[in-house]
Amino acid sequence: MPEKGVLPEKEPGAFRTIGEVAEDLDLPQHVLRFWETRFTQVRPLKRGGNRRYYRPDDVDLLKGIRRLLYGQGYTIRGVQRILRERGMRFVQAVGRGEQVAPAFVESDHDPEPETAPPPLGRADRASLTAVLDELRACRRQLARLAPTREATDG
The missing domain is CATH 1.10.1660.10 (Multidrug-efflux Transporter Regulator; Chain: A; Domain 2)
Structure with missing residues (x-):
């Protein structure tokens, strides 16, 4: 027992x-x-x-x-x-214990593609430019508001 x-x-x-x-x-x-x-x-x-x-x-x-x-x-x-x-x-x-895995050095990233990605088309480039312009306008608006906020915090 x-x-x-x-x-x-x-x-x-x-x-x-x-x-x-x-x-x-x-x-x-x-x-x-x-x-x-x-x-x-x-x-x-x-x-x-x-x-x-x-x-x-x-x-x-x-x-x-x-x-x-x-x-x-x-x-x-x-x-x-x-x-x-x-x-x-x-x-x-x-x-x-019946097999052994191959020894190799691993990388934490995928290998770089051998060919460059295709260039952007005219429509894609125009869309990205419009988004970038919009983001820059937002940044300008935030920059104008920032001094006002600092004056009220003090």
Whole structure:
């Protein structure tokens, strides 16, 4: 009989609660909930009271995400890219230690387009010029009001 407060080991195919998964991954529960918002592939079952239950595949996916983020230094965008390009099964295999993600340097911005954007047409340029003129008129009106406000504040 197990000691009081110690849960018996679950079967490998059993569902896990968010607390069990968080403890297994050595992460706070709020990190797992945050990852649900950033990785659409993370979809635990939700039961009464919005309790989350993770399947074994969900746990492998979370382990893979954790390994990529914390072990290999990927950013969230980088892991999203791996999920998009390599798929969920690949990241689950990373979580099980069966695969290793490619090492590459990530940038926080998209690469510059190789071609310049097309020039503005005459109508677009005229619209932008009209908006700019209107903004300049607003600035002049505000500048005229500013001294009046300062005089009343003092």
